[in-house]
Amino acid sequence: MESKKGRMWEDVVPHNNIDVDTLLREDTEEFMKEDEIGMNGVPVVFADVEEVEEPIKEAPINDGPMVAPFKDKKDARLHWENVELTFDKGGKTDKFTILNGVWGEAPQGEVSAIMGPSGSGKTSLLNVLSGRMTSSTAFVTVNAEQVTWNGRKLDVTALATRQTFAFVAQDDSLPITATPREAIMFSARLRLEKDKTEEELVEITNKMLDELHLDSCADTIVGGALLKGISGGERKRTSVGVELVCKPKLIFLDEPTSGLDSFNALELVQVLKDVALEESASVILTIHQPSSEIWELFDRLTLLNRGRVMYEGRRDKAMPKFAACGFPLPPQYNPADWVMNVAQTQKTEQLEQAGFFPINDFSTDGLAKMLRDSEISDGISDGFNFASVKQQDRVGMVAQTKFLFIREIQNFRRNVHPLRTRTGMTLLIALLAGVLFFDAAKADFSLLTSFVDLNTAFGALLLALMSTMFSTVLPVLVSFPEERPVFLREYSTGCYSVPAYFASRFVMEVLVTAFQMTIGTLIQYFMVGYQMNYGLFWLVTYVMAMTSTALGVMIGSSVADASVAIEMLPAVFMPQILFSGFFIPKENMPDWLSWLTYIYPLNYAVRLVLVYEFGDNCDSFICEELLRRVDANSEDTWWYWLILVAQFFFFRLLALFILHRKAQKFY
Numbered sequence: 001m002e003s004k005k006g007r008m009w010e011d012v013v014p015h016n017n018i019d020v021d022t023l024l025r026e027d028t029e030e031f032m033k034e035d036e037i038g039m040n041g042v043p044v045v046f047a048d049v050e051e052v053e054e055p056i057k058e059a060p061i062n063d064g065p066m067v068a069p070f071k072d073k074k075d076a077r078l079h080w081e082n083v084e085l086t087f088d089k090g091g092k093t094d095k096f097t098i099l100n101g102v103w104g105e106a107p108q109g110e111v112s113a114i115m116g117p118s119g120s121g122k123t124s125l126l127n128v129l130s131g132r133m134t135s136s137t138a139f140v141t142v143n144a145e146q147v148t149w150n151g152r153k154l155d156v157t158a159l160a161t162r163q164t165f166a167f168v169a170q171d172d173s174l175p176i177t178a179t180p181r182e183a184i185m186f187s188a189r190l191r192l193e194k195d196k197t198e199e200e201l202v203e204i205t206n207k208m209l210d211e212l213h214l215d216s217c218a219d220t221i222v223g224g225a226l227l228k229g230i231s232g233g234e235r236k237r238t239s240v241g242v243e244l245v246c247k248p249k250l251i252f253l254d255e256p257t258s259g260l261d262s263f264n265a266l267e268l269v270q271v272l273k274d275v276a277l278e279e280s281a282s283v284i285l286t287i288h289q290p291s292s293e294i295w296e297l298f299d300r301l302t303l304l305n306r307g308r309v310m311y312e313g314r315r316d317k318a319m320p321k322f323a324a325c326g327f328p329l330p331p332q333y334n335p336a337d338w339v340m341n342v343a344q345t346q347k348t349e350q351l352e353q354a355g356f357f358p359i360n361d362f363s364t365d366g367l368a369k370m371l372r373d374s375e376i377s378d379g380i381s382d383g384f385n386f387a388s389v390k391q392q393d394r395v396g397m398v399a400q401t402k403f404l405f406i407r408e409i410q411n412f413r414r415n416v417h418p419l420r421t422r423t424g425m426t427l428l429i430a431l432l433a434g435v436l437f438f439d440a441a442k443a444d445f446s447l448l449t450s451f452v453d454l455n456t457a458f459g460a461l462l463l464a465l466m467s468t469m470f471s472t473v474l475p476v477l478v479s480f481p482e483e484r485p486v487f488l489r490e491y492s493t494g495c496y497s498v499p500a501y502f503a504s505r506f507v508m509e510v511l512v513t514a515f516q517m518t519i520g521t522l523i524q525y526f527m528v529g530y531q532m533n534y535g536l537f538w539l540v541t542y543v544m545a546m547t548s549t550a551l552g553v554m555i556g557s558s559v560a561d562a563s564v565a566i567e568m569l570p571a572v573f574m575p576q577i578l579f580s581g582f583f584i585p586k587e588n589m590p591d592w593l594s595w596l597t598y599i600y601p602l603n604y605a606v607r608l609v610l611v612y613e614f615g616d617n618c619d620s621f622i623c624e625e626l627l628r629r630v631d632a633n634s635e636d637t638w639w640y641w642l643i644l645v646a647q648f649f650f651f652r653l654l655a656l657f658i659l660h661r662k663a664q665k666f667y
């Protein structure tokens with residue numbers, strides 16, 4: 001396959017970063033061949049198989065400078081030692097080691113593959129190195145203390161660090177209604193320099209689409225479970241494009257070729273190879289069964305077996321090493337298959353005796369001391385910014401909100417199904433309530449003698465508010481957990497801030513909810529014949545709807561799964577209905593429970609509509625009795641408004657906080 005080296009970036013991205021260092025580096029590269037660059041750029045000579053056994057030993061990291069000049073040097077590398085991961089659920093049988101003293105490195109300008117049998121710990125290692133798995137993950141203890149970049153300790157768990165490197169997860173997290181072109185363009189807009197012109201962004205996007213062979217599906221929506229879109233392979237390549245378009249210096253990919261046919265897989269790895277070379281990026285990927293052509297594209301190999309390092313070093317030295325250990329590559333055999341074959345079929349003890357599982361002896365006191373002495377990076381100092389564009393050079397919050405809002409509108413237009421369902425549900429319930437309670441509120445309340453006569457109108461009002469609550473919260477609960485992975489990926493890669501995300505969603509919710517409430521209230525108001533002002537009726541149901549939506553977003557932010565969120569619904573809403581005063585007056589509630597009537601939004605909405613309907617239009621003692629049952633007072637209406645609105649803000653801010661916390665820990 002013909003390499004596209006030099007096509008993708010050079011044509012589009014101005015080389016304003018080239019400096020004397022870069023020129024010097026090019027000279028040095030000619031002098032120092034790839035194979036000869038060892039730890040910290042110290043030359044390593046691989047003369048024969050014996051010397052190859054532990055290539056990494058020959059250039060210990062502590063031979064290098066204590067603190068390297070943090071320029072963008074090609075001999076910089078991500079280096080990790082003693083990475084441990086244990087799972088402990090408490091019981092004796094529930095404790096096991098997933099990663100055991102794992103070590104390795106990924107130099108800039110190279111593609112480093114992590115291979116191994118299923119369950120050997122490839123994904124776990126990638127997650128630990130990329131800060132996605134930390135000791136805060138349930139039942140897991142992680143030791144990633146000795147991860148360095150260019151010889152200096154790197155705190156991979158810091159959000160600021162993670163926002164500067166790229167991670168392509170195995171599961172795609174793309175907005176379902178965006179096209180590959182829009183998804184890549186969105187990423188470019190928000191993560192490249194803010195002064196990029198529209199033409200430049202279009203050109204960069206087109207190049208990316210071209211490189212990833214996405215031209216034919218560039219304008220088809222990504223799609224999801226219910227919406228047909230591009231194929232799985234195209235989706236995977238789009239996910240890669242979304243990350244690569246920002247030219248990060250450190251790129252993690254979890255099984256990027258899974259789901260791709262051999263041709264597409266090869267092309268994808270070729271693109272990664274080109275990016276590594278052109279952008280001096282460290283590409284680290286896990287892979288299951290690479291073809292021999294893909295194998296040839298790897299520069300380094302970390303072979304894991306039962307959580308330990310079976311082989312670590314240059315890819316082209318792997319077969320000589322296997323031969324030296326008594327496992328020469330059979331003729332006509334794919335080396336990648338052979339590596340997996342040996343790892344899977346031989347017992348660990350036999351492999352150890354044969355010379356595999358090398359001891360990492362560059363992990364000496366020297367490195368430990370150096371790490372103790374060196375400052376821990378939070379990921380934002382110069383040497384650790386793996387993103388080609390710093391956060392402060394990207395677009396600000398207003399622009400972020402604008403682009404997010406444009407995407408929301410696009411999503412709204414392309415995925416009309418949720419709006420149709422919402423409108424249909426609102427119409428159905430409103431008509432049903434209208435027919436059932438037809439003219440129920442038209443009576444002259446002052447002439448009524450029994451409290452029971454008022455109950456029908458009270459029931460109609462309660463139903464109007466309850467249906468408002470359910471019809472607004474359910475769509476949010478269903479959609480939000482699905483959208484959350486997209487938010488977490490984009491947030492943790494520095495696309496936008498949490499307030500920008502919420503602001504864009506908020507505007508859409510304001511409009512959609514207003515539309516929905518207008519339909520529902522118009523039908524019910526005129527069919528039931530309420531006597532309060534229509535504007536007030538609309539406003540109470542609208543604020544109630546917005547508060548319920550905020551509660552739904554808060555629940556949706558807390559749980560990862562839509563089904564869990566829906567299961568929580570009765571626990572959240574049933575008490576509100578029970579404590580509304582309709583089924584049992586407040587005075588008859590047990591004292592230790594009656595305070596609950598003061599915390600639920602529904603109670604305040606009920607108090608408001610009852611005051612407006614019966615307080616202002618009725619001077620009979622029956623109406624007074626009804627207001628007393630729910631503890632409503634016409635002089636306190638401004639309090640009810642205040643609390644209802646405050647609850648809206650409270651749930652919104654809590655959701656914002658939860659999402660922010662979740663994004664800090666994991667994406």
Ligand SMILES: Nc1ncnc2c1ncn2[C@@H]1O[C@H](COP(=O)(O)OP(=O)(O)OP(=O)(O)O)[C@@H](O)[C@H]1O
Nearest residue numbers: 087098116117118119120121122123124125140288
């Ligand atoms: N959070 C966790 N809780 C419990 N077990 C875990 C956790 N993470 C990983 N494991 C276990 O650790 C082992 C390694 O998992 P990992 O996903 O890293 O393997 P892998 O090499 O990527 O496998 P595959 O190729 O099948 O994806 C597996 O046995 C897995 O079940």
